Amino acid sequence: MTVPKGDVFLAGVGGQGTLLASEVLCDAFLLSGFDVKKSEVHGMAQRGGSVTTHLRFGPKVFSPLIEPGKADLLIAFEKMEALRFAHYLRTGGAMVVNAQEILPPSVATGQERYPRDVAERLRAVTDRLHMVDALAAALSMREVRTVNIVLVGAASHFLPLPEAAYEEALSARLQEKFVAVNVQAFRAGRALLQPLTVKRH
Amino acid sequence: MSVLVKKEGIRLLSGNEAIARGAFEAGVKVASAYPGTPSTEILENFVRYEGVYAEWAPNEKVAVEVAIGASMGGVRALAAMKHVGVNVAADPIFTASYTGVRGGLVIVTADDPELHSSQNEQDNRHYAVAAKIPMLEPSDSFEAKEFTRLAFELSExxxxxxxxxxxxxxxxxxxxVRLGEPSGPAFPPGFTPDPAKWVMLPVNAKRRHVVVEERTKALREFAETWDGNRIEWGDRSLGIVTSGVSYQYVKEAFPDASVLKIGLAWPLPERLFREFAAGVSRVVVVEELDPHLETHVKALGIPAQGKELIPIVGELDPRIVRQAITGEAIPVRAPxxxxxxxxxLCPGCPHRGLFFALKKLKVTVTGDIGCSTLAALPPLGAMDSCICMGASIGNAHGMEKALGKDGAGKVVAVIGDSTFLHSGVTGLMNVVYNRGGSTTILLDNDITAMTGAQQNPATGKTLHGEPTRRTDLPALCRALGVEHVYTVDPHDMKRTEEVLRREVARPEPSVIITKAPCALLPDHRRKIRPVYEVIADLCTGCKACSRLGCPAIEWVPFTPEEAVDAGKKATQKGMARISPLLCDGCNQCPPLCKFQAILEIKS
Structure with a gap:
């Protein structure tokens, strides 16, 4: 499953920790000898709005942006956000989706309904859909803020890096007191998907 | 497989982190900025280096003036801002072009194509041409650091x-990014009086203009030979002139094409353009926003394509570039x-209660730049205009003068603490001076919030984290001549509305300061705060609380059967619920419920 290059699209809701997740992924790639670029938007977009990160790795990366229809892996921190950005996934690409639902303003105020058929619509995009309950895994560790790293753990099955690279990245990136719980979160996330059940192309 | 091995001195940095690093390596001693997306992190990262001085200025004009002063004093100096900040700072910039520098002086302009977090999409390359100041344009983090170092050398x-x-x-x-060793200018700090250079009386400025024109000629020669402007020969049937991030999109979309990469956006290399055009059969200019390179290429008589193919609005990506040049539609799945x-606005945001009250008053609200601009969106929808930093107060005054008696008591300006200090103070001075009667609401949340919590002159802390004297906002307003200055807690909805009604009706200038900390501030988050819940049996589904637009208040829709199962009338369409994960305990929603269904969770 060694992939010399790839595009990873992360989507979530402002405040969910997509930034730290993408930092850890970038560090892990860099530590493993890849060229990496990533792009995201700060400011206005962080106030509870949709947030995305484009992460690209390979022997040499030019564009910091992923083209629609070219992402190899989509990691969604919120179910509906997976659907919003599903068009970035390439044919046959994989999705790791957190089953958590966060209501957008129009739904929270009763103007619209949260779509009930998200999973079905995602499955129509790819048969490599992996829905996980990262919130439950994080809550079971009594640290709701580790949802992001649980998802990195689950997504790691689809990336060409050894587990040690992520753990080294976590140790390098985080304050010492947070390393243990995040390494635990990474492993818990990785255990959510068994390697044998991961569909490969 | 890999081109890079794990070794010392290699870092993954954002462009802003790379500029901060480049400034440190260049030996910058003084940096000044006003925060603004996407430029804010430059100073936040720079201040972490040993032995540097960095500050948040009240606005970009002051930041540039500080940097000019530091340069006069013989040290390398940096000012950073977002694109629209250059509009504010343009006055000193245009004349600093005439005076020149002593210590290297670099002004960073961070433009925002696609308006991710801005009120316009202006292309600041025009400023380089207009102010006759050279402009470097990096195309990734690696170049951002290298070009920053070079910028100081060129400046001197x-x-x-x-x-x-x-x-x-x-x-x-x-x-x-590859880290380098710190260096610095080849001379010690110190100011040498030189009125012909530093005192821009007309007699001196006239002579400096001549110097500026000679300088531009010399820089044009530099542009011809510097390897940051370079031709990458490839397939000669297509030649692309490009710069900045567009270069990366071009390399992605057309890896085999010939490329002229421009690293110095001004002045431009004429001989290089001609050499490139002579070597390829088709020239296309790929740049975001305005046809800056294209205009100058075409002015040389070179037949080229540009904006007839490449969008002038928004940012580019490899797909847009490929499709524009080949003309082939690339099918992709529709979103x-x-x-x-x-x-x-966040749960617990103090602005929410104020805008809810303003909506009830049915007044015209001239708004300003900041988180508060989000109140223009539904369900609050309580803002009628947003132009630029500080505009709200002048806008309200102008509208009041336009409407005469019909406008009395109907126009209110709303502005944040940092924005008021940036450029609202003079607007308020004008209201008092010119016998206006409008009401100004000053949202004092003790931080510059929208850009991610930066200190400002009213917060009592510097960028270095040192305690300092605060600007006293009520005293400042009184000193401007406003007699009626009142401070309210915006979480106290009843009191806020009372004061609003009273002051809006008053035919004299008044200022209402709504004082409560930003809900994201660490001191606030550490406080033990109540959490509220909706008592399901009492909720009638009237949606009075939903109209606040708080992210913590969720609507649970019912079918008639579900309503009956929940012990409600079949006609009740749903009920409200408060997410305990999101509730900030601000106490704005409980008084809105006529049925007393919102109570504090006791545990």
Whole structure:
């Protein structure tokens, strides 16, 4: 499953920790000898709005942006956000989706309904859909803020890096007191998907 | 497989982190800025280096003036701002072009194509041409650091301020950077009086203009030979002239094409353009926003294509570039229709209660730049205009003068603490001076919030984290001549509305300061706060609380059967619920419920 290059699209809701997740992924790639670029938007977009990160790795990366229809892996921190950005996934690409639902303003105020058929619509995009309950895994560790790293753990099955690279990245990136719980979160996330059940192309 | 091995001195940095590093390596001693997306992190990162001085200025004009002063004093100096900040700072910049520098002087302009977090999409390369100041334009983090170092060398060598222009996809994209050793200017600090250079009386400025024109000629020669402007020969049937992040999109979309990469956006290399055009059969200019390179290429009589193919609005990506040049439509899946998720005021935001009250008053609200601009979105929808930093107060005054008696008591300006200090103070001075009667609401949340919590003159802390004297906002307003200055807690909805009604009706200028900390501030988050819940049996589904637009208040829709099962009338369409994970305990919603259904969770 060694992939010399790839595009990873992360989507979530402002405040969910997509930034730290993408930092850890970038560090892990860099530590493993890849060229990496990533792009995201700060400011206005962080106030509870949709947030995305484009992460690209390979022997040499030019564009910091992923083209629609070219992402190899989509990691969604919120179910509906997976659907919003599903068009970035390439044919046959994989999705790791957190089953958590966060209501957008129009739904929270009763103007619209949260779509009930998200999973079905995602499955129509790819048969490599992996829905996980990262919130439950994080809550079971009594640290709701580790949802992001649980998802990195689950997504790691689809990336060409050894587990040690992520753990080294976590140790390098985080304050010492947070390393243990995040390494635990990474492993818990990785255990959510068994390697044998991961569909490969 | 890999081109890079794990070794010392290699870092993954954002463009802004790379500029901060480059400034440190260049030996910058003084840096001044006003925060603004996408430029903010430059100073936040720079201040972490040993032995540097960095500050948040009240606005970009002051930041540039501080940097000019530091340069006069013989040290390397940096000022950083977002694109619209250059509009504010343009006055000193245009004349600093005439004076030149002593210590290297670099002005960073971070542009925002696609308006990710801005009120317009202006292309600041025009400023380089208009102010006759050279402009470097990096295309990734690696170049951002290298070009920053070079900018200081050029500044001293050519006796000129230098612009460094980024865009959002440079500032906020991360890439690999190779760290270098710190250096500095070849002379010690110190000011040498030289009125002919520093005192821009007409007699001196006239002579300096001649110097500026000579300097531009010399820089044009530099542009011809510097390897940051370079031809990458490939397939000669297509030649692309490009710069900045567009270069990366071009390399992605057309890896085999010949490329002329421009690293110095001004002045431009004429001989290089001609050499490139002579070597390829088709020239296309690929740049975001305005046809800057294209205009100058075409002015040389070179037949080229540009904006007839490449969009002038928004940012580019490899797909847009490929499709524009080949003319082939690239099929992609259409985005799935899902409910939108725009940014929103946070749970516990003190602004929410104020705008809720303003909506009830049915007044015209001239707004300003900041988080509060989000109140223009539904369900609050309580803002009628937003132009630029500080505009709200002048806008309200102008509208009041336009409407005469019909406008009395109907127009209110709303502005944040940092924005008021940036450029609202003079607007308020004008209201008093010119016998206006409008009401100004000053949202004092003790931080510059929208850009991610930066200190300002009213917060009592510097960028270095040192305690300092605060600007006393009520005293400042009184000193401007406003007699009626009142401070309210915006979480106290009843009191806030009372004061609003009273002051809006008053025919004299008044200021209402709504004082409560930003809900994201660490001191606030550490406080033990109540959590509220909706008592299901009492909720009638009237939606009075939903109209606040708080992200913590969720609507649970019912079918008639579900309503009956929940012990409600079949006609009740749903009920409200408060997410305990999101509730900030601000106490704005409980008084809105006529049925006393919102109570504090006791545990």
């Amino acid at each position: 060598k050519y006796d000129t301020p230098v612009f460094l222009r980024t865009t959002t996809r440079i500032s906020h994209a991360k890439g690999v 799935e229709p899902v409910p939108p998720r725009p940014p929103n």
